Amino acid sequence: MNRIDQLFQTKKKNILSIYFPAGYPHLNDTNSTLELLQKKGVDLVEIGIPFSDPLADGPVIQTAAKRALDNGMSLKLLFQQLENARGNIAMPLILMGYWNTVYKYGVDHFLADCRKSGVDGVILPDLPVEEYEEDYKAKFELAGIYNILLVTPQTTRERLMQIEKSAKGFLYMVSSLATTGGILHYDSKREEYFKKVSQLDIPSLIGFGIHNKESFQHASRFANGAIIGTAFIKALQAGNSEKFLNGLR
Amino acid sequence: MTTNYFKTYPDEKGYFGNFGGSFIPDELIKEMNNINDAYYSISKSHEFISELRSIRKHFQGRPTPVYYCNRLSNKYGGRIYLKREDLNHTGAHKLNHCMGEALLAKYMGKKKLIAETGAGQHGVALATAAAYFGLECEIHMGEVDIAKEHPNVIRMQILGAKVVPVSHGLKTLKEAVDSAFQAYLQDPINTIYCIGSVVGPHPFPMMVREFQRVVGIEARDQYQEMTGELPDNIVACVGGGSNAIGLFSAFLDDNECKLHGVEPAGRSLNKGEHAATLSLGKPGVIHGFKCYLLQNEQGEPDPVHSVASGLDYPGVGPEHSMLKDLNKVEYHSITDKECIDAFYELSRSEGIIPALESAHAVAYALKLAKANPKQSILVNLSGRGDKDIDFVVDEYGLPGSSK
Ligand SMILES: Cc1ncc(COP(=O)(O)O)c(C=O)c1O
Numbered sequence: 285m286n287r288i289d290q291l292f293q294t295k296k297k298n299i300l301s302i303y304f305p306a307g308y309p310h311l312n313d314t315n316s317t318l319e320l321l322q323k324k325g326v327d328l329v330e331i332g333i334p335f336s337d338p339l340a341d342g343p344v345i346q347t348a349a350k351r352a353l354d355n356g357m358s359l360k361l362l363f364q365q366l367e368n369a370r371g372n373i374a375m376p377l378i379l380m381g382y383w384n385t386v387y388k389y390g391v392d393h394f395l396a397d398c399r400k401s402g403v404d405g406v407i408l409p410d411l412p413v414e415e416y417e418e419d420y421k422a423k424f425e426l427a428g429i430y431n432i433l434l435v436t437p438q439t440t441r442e443r444l445m446q447i448e449k450s451a452k453g454f455l456y457m458v459s460s461l462a463t464t465g466g467i468l469h470y471d472s473k474r475e476e477y478f479k480k481v482s483q484l485d486i487p488s489l490i491g492f493g494i495h496n497k498e499s500f501q502h503a504s505r506f507a508n509g510a511i512i513g514t515a516f517i518k519a520l521q522a523g524n525s526e527k528f529l530n531g532l533r
Numbered sequence: 534m535t536t537n538y539f540k541t542y543p544d545e546k547g548y549f550g551n552f553g554g555s556f557i558p559d560e561l562i563k564e565m566n567n568i569n570d571a572y573y574s575i576s577k578s579h580e581f582i583s584e585l586r587s588i589r590k591h592f593q594g595r596p597t598p599v600y601y602c603n604r605l606s607n608k609y610g611g612r613i614y615l616k617r618e619d620l621n622h623t624g625a626h627k628l629n630h631c632m633g634e635a636l637l638a639k640y641m642g643k644k645k646l647i648a649e650t651g652a653g654q655h656g657v658a659l660a661t662a663a664a665y666f667g668l669e670c671e672i673h674m675g676e677v678d679i680a681k682e683h684p685n686v687i688r689m690q691i692l693g694a695k696v697v698p699v700s701h702g703l704k705t706l707k708e709a710v711d712s713a714f715q716a717y718l719q720d721p722i723n724t725i726y727c728i729g730s731v732v733g734p735h736p737f738p739m740m741v742r743e744f745q746r747v748v749g750i751e752a753r754d755q756y757q758e759m760t761g762e763l764p765d766n767i768v769a770c771v772g773g774g775s776n777a778i779g780l781f782s783a784f785l786d787d788n789e790c791k792l793h794g795v796e797p798a799g800r801s802l803n804k805g806e807h808a809a810t811l812s813l814g815k816p817g818v819i820h821g822f823k824c825y826l827l828q829n830e831q832g833e834p835d836p837v838h839s840v841a842s843g844l845d846y847p848g849v850g851p852e853h854s855m856l857k858d859l860n861k862v863e864y865h866s867i868t869d870k871e872c873i874d875a876f877y878e879l880s881r882s883e884g885i886i887p888a889l890e891s892a893h894a895v896a897y898a899l900k901l902a903k904a905n906p907k908q909s910i911l912v913n914l915s916g917r918g919d920k921d922i923d924f925v926v927d928e929y930g931l932p933g934s935s936k
Contacts (some may be wrong), residue, residue, distance in 0.1 A: 336702065336833050337711050337819065340558045346701065347704075358831050382819040383556055409594030410556045410821065412544070436560035438721070443562070458560060 287376035287404045288430055288453035291327055292508065298530065299501065300325075301489055302516050305332035305348045306365070307357025309520060314362065319521070322373055324529040327491075330511065331366075331405060333359050333381030340409040344499045345513045348521075354434065359389055359443025363397045370402035370513045378432060380407040391420055395427040397499065405430035405453055413447050421450060432456050435488075437477045444481070454487040457507060459494070468493030468503070478506035498533050538785055539743075542852065547735020547822075550858060552724040553851030555628035555734040564721040568641075569736040575742075576633070588632050589747065592665065597748075597753040597909070602726040604882045609899050609908030614764065615914040616752040625888060625916030626748060626776045627729065629659035631742030634727040635662035643663060645669035645724040647717050649709035651678055651772070652843035652890060653685025654916055655729035658890070662727075664682035685920050703836055706772075706846045708827060710820050722752045730773025731850035734821035738851050742778045747854045748913065749783025756911055766901055768793045769913035770893040771811070771864065772922045773792040773845045774850035776915035781862060781903040791860035793865070794853060795897040797839030808837035810849040811816070811857050811864040819848040840869035840928075841889035843916075876925060877932050889925070890918035 291299065302321055303499065306314045314331070321329055334349035334357050341349070361382070366377065376442055379398070387392050398406070406429060411420075413433060424431050430452035435444060447455070457478065459468045481488050488505040493512035503510035512532070519528035542549045555565060575581050589595040597620045602613040618626040638646060647661050649672070650656030656672035663670035672689055676698050679686050689696050697716070702708040709726075717726040731738040731745070756764055767784055769792040784790045788935035799807035807813075810825050817826030819834055827835040827847040834847040856862040867875075872889055875896035880886045887895055891914050898912045918925075 337707065339711070339714050339821070342715070350701065353833065360831075382818075384826075384828070384832040386832075387818060388828065388830070409558045410553060410818070412557065412562060415554065415556070436558075438560045438563045440563060461761070524560045 286428060286430060286453065288328070288378070291376055294452060295327065297507060298491060298501075298504045299327045300329060301328040301511040302326050303330040303332060303513035304364045304520060305334055305352045307334065307352040307355045308348050308517070309351065309442060311355040311357060312365075314365045316470060317525070318369050318373050320526060322375055324526070325533070326375060326408045326529070327509065328376050328378065328394060330378045330380045330513070331362070332381055333362060335382040335386055336384055338382055338422055342514065344517055348517050359385055363401045366401035366403065372450070377402060378405040378407055383408050383411045391423060395423060396431055398429045399427055403429065403531055405432050407432045407434070409434055410454060413450055417450055432457055435481055437474065448484050451486050454489055454508065455481060455484070456511070457481050457488045457490045459476065459490050459492045459503070466493050467495070470502070475504060475506065482507050500532055537854040542855065543735060543739050547739065549852045551686070551816070552823045552854040552856035553735060553738055554823050555821060556762065556818045556823065557734045558715065558717065558718070561734070566738065568725070571637060571641050571739055573735055576580045576637060577796055581636065581640065583777065585636055588620040588636070590625055590689070593628055593632065594620065595753070596751040597750055599759060601759070602883050604881065605899075606902070607864060608882065609902040611902030612909040612910045613898055614909065615755065616911060617916045618747060618748060618776065619885065619891070619915060619917035623654070623658045624919065625654040625658065626745065626779060626913070627655045627916075628661060629747055630744035630777065631655070631662040631727060631776060632665070634725070634740065635659070635668065636665050636726070638668060638725045639666045643668065643723060643725045644666050645671065646727050647673070647713055648727045649673045649706065650729060651709065651773065651831045651845055652841065652888065653678065653682040653689065653705035653920060654843060654888070654934070656696070657685050657688045657692070658767070659727050660689045660692035663694060664692050668728040671697060672715060673697045673699050673716065675699045675706065675708045675709045675736050675854060677704040678706070678709070681924050682842060682920050683923070701799050703837060706841065707834060707837070714820065730775040731852060732773040732820065732824070732848060733779050733823060735765055738822065741775050742782065742852065745779030746782045748776065748779035749781065752780060752911065753783040756763035761908070763787055763790050764906040765789070765905075766791050766793060766899045766910040768795060768894045768910060770795045770844060770890050770915060771849060771853060772846055772890060774840075774841050774853040776913050778852055779852065779854075780913045792861065793897060793901070794862050794864045796866045796933070797841060797844040797872070797893060797895045798868040799838040800841070800869055802866070805836045806838050807866065808839045808847065809866040810847060811853060812866055816854075822851055824848045824851050824854045825854065841893060842874055843888070844862060844893065865897055867893045867896045873925065873929050880918075885914070886918035886922065887914055887920045888923050889921045891915045892918070
C-alpha cells in the first residue's frame with residue numbers, strides 16, 4: 285500500500301507535513317533534514333525540487349531554491365540522495381516541483397526513479413488536472429505514484445468534482461494566499477471553503493500561510509492536518525530547525 | 534494555409550499544434566477561463582470593435598505608413614520597405630495589444646493592469662493605455678533593464694504607473710515575468726495581467742495576436758496599393774513574437790511571400806550569450822506555456838543575452854514554435870554587432886533611428902537585399918530607437934570613433 289494511504293488510514297487529525305527544498309542550505313543536507321523530521325515525529329514530508337522560476341512560490345522559497353541550485357542540486361542528485369535515505373526513513377515522501385523539470389527528465393524515467401528511491405507522490409502545481417488526465421494519469425497510476433492535486437478558493441464546484449475524481453492520497457487545500465509565505469486570515473467565506481473540501485471523500489491538508497503551533501492547530505480544525513513550508517525554511521536558515529519543530533506540538 | 538487558420542489555431546485548449554496550452558497553478562485557471570470567455574463575448578461585440586477602431590485612428594495615429602527606403606535600397610540592392618510601427622503612438626507596436634487588452638479589462642471591470650517589461654516599450658504602452666482608461670498600472674522590470682532603458686522608466690512614471698524593480702536572477706525580462714505573475718496571483722479578480730507579447734498561458738498568445746493583426750492587415754493593403762504586388766520577403770524580429778505575428782499573420786496564405794523571423798545571436802551562439810530560442814531551443818514549459826525553450830538538461834531556463842532588452846527571453850511564442858515546425862516561417866539570427874551596424878545604417882541612410890529590437894530585422898533585411906538584389910523586402914520596423922541612444926553611444930560609440 286502507498287505510504288500516503290497508510291498514514292491517512294491510521295491518523296485522521298493533526299497530521300503535520302513539512303516542506304523543505306532539497307540541497308538546502310547545503311547540498312548534502314537533504315538526508316540529515318529528513319532524519320531530523322522523522323525524529324521529531326513529522327508525519328509527511330514534501331521535498332522541493334529546486335526550479336529557478338517557481339510561479340507558485342513566494343520570495344523565501346524562491347531564494348532557497350536559488351541557493352539549492354547554486355549548490356548544484358538537481359533532480360538526478362535528489363534521487364541518489366533519497367535512495368540512500370530510505371533505509372532509515374519511514375515517513376511518506378512527496379516531491380514538489382515544476383512541470384518543466386519532470387517533462388525534461390522524461391515522465392517514464394521520472395516515475396521509475398520515484399519508485400526506485402521510495403518516493404510516494406508528487407505535487408506539480410503548474411500541471412493542470414486536464415493535462416494530467418489526458419497525457420499522464422495512466423502512467424502515474426501504473427507506477428503507483430500519487431499525483432497530489434491542489435484546490436484553491438477559486439476552484440469551482442464543477443472543477444472540484446473533476447479534481448476529486450483524479451485525486452489520490454489527499455487534496456492539498458491552498459488556504460488563500462496566492463503564493464507561499466504569507467499569513468493566513470480566517471473569515472466565514474474561507475471557513476466555508478475549507479468545510480466544502482473537507483466533506484469530500486478524500487482527506488485534505490491545508491497549506492500556504494501556516495507558520496507556527498497556533499496556526500497549525502487552527503488549520504487542523506478544518507482538515508486532517510496542515511503543511512508548513514516557508515516558516516520551516518526560515519528556521520533552517522537560522523539554524524534552529526529542531527527548536528522550531530519542538531515548538532509545533 | 535487555409536482561411537480557417539485563425540479558427541484552427543489555437544484549439545479550444547490553447548494549443549498551436551504541440552505548443553501553447555495552459556500550465557498554471559489552479560488558482561489562475563478560473564480567471565483565465567473568465568478572460569477567455571470575456572474575450573470571445575466582449576471583443577466581438579460591435580461596441581468594442583468600434584471603440585477600438587476609433588482609438589486606433591484618433592489616439593494611436595493608425596494606420597502607420599509603409600515606407601520605401603530609397604537610399605538603403607540603392608546601396609544594398611533589392612527593394613526595402615518598412616512598416617512604420619515606430620510611428621505608432623508611444624513609438625512601438627506594443628500599444629496595439631495594450632489598448633486592446635486594457636479596453637477588455639475596462640469592460641471586465643478590472644481596476645489595475647499588471648505587466649512585465651524588457652525594453653520598457655510594453656511598459657510605456659501599458660501605462661499609456663492605463664492612463665487613457667483611468668486604470669491603475671504596475672510594471673515589473675529587471676534592474677539591469679531599468680538602468681539601460683532609463684528614459685522609458687521615467688515615461689512610465691510620468692504616465693502614473695508604478696515601476697517595480699526586479700532584483701533576482703539576471704534581473705532582466707524572464708525575472709520580470711516571474712515577478713509580474715506573482716503580483717497577479719495576489720489578486721487575479723481585480724487585476725489583469727497584460728502580458729507583453731504572444732506568450733504566457735492561453736488565452737494570451739491568441740489575444741495578443743488578434744490585437745496585433747492590424748499591423749499585417751494594414752501593411753498588406755498598403756504594400757499592394759503602392760506596388761500592385763506582394764513582397765517577396767517579409768522580415769520581423771522575434772522576442773516573444775508579437776510584432777512578427779502581427780505582420781506575418783496577413784501573409785500566411787500567400788505562398789509566394791517568404792516569412793523570416795529574426796532572433797538575437799547576442800555575442801555568439803554559445804550558451805548564455807544569445808537568445809536564439811527557435812534556432813537552438815528544445816520544447817519545454819515556461820511561464821505557463823509550452824514552446825521552444827533555451828534550457829539545460831535539468832530543464833532550468835538558460836541565461837540569455839541580447840543587446841536588445843526586448844529580445845532577451847529564453848522562451849518564445851507558441852505560435853512561432855508551431856510555424857517553425859510547419860516550415861511556414863524561417864528563423865535566423867543576428868548578432869549584437871550586426872544589430873548596432875544596422876542601427877546606424879538606417880539612422881544615417883534614411884533618417885530613422887530604429888529600436889535595437891527592430892534593428893535586428895533591419896540587419897537581416899540588408900543581408901537578404903545583398904544576396905537577392907532583384908527581390909522586395911517588407912520589414913516590420915517595430916519601434917523607434919530613442920530609448921536606446923544613450924546605451925548605444927556609451928557602449929559602442931559613434932561610427933568611426935575609437936570606442
Ligand atoms: C520595438 C520592439 N520590437 C520588438 C520587441 C520584441 O517583442 P515581440 O517579439 O513580442 O515583438 C520589443 C519588445 O520590447 C520592442 O520594444
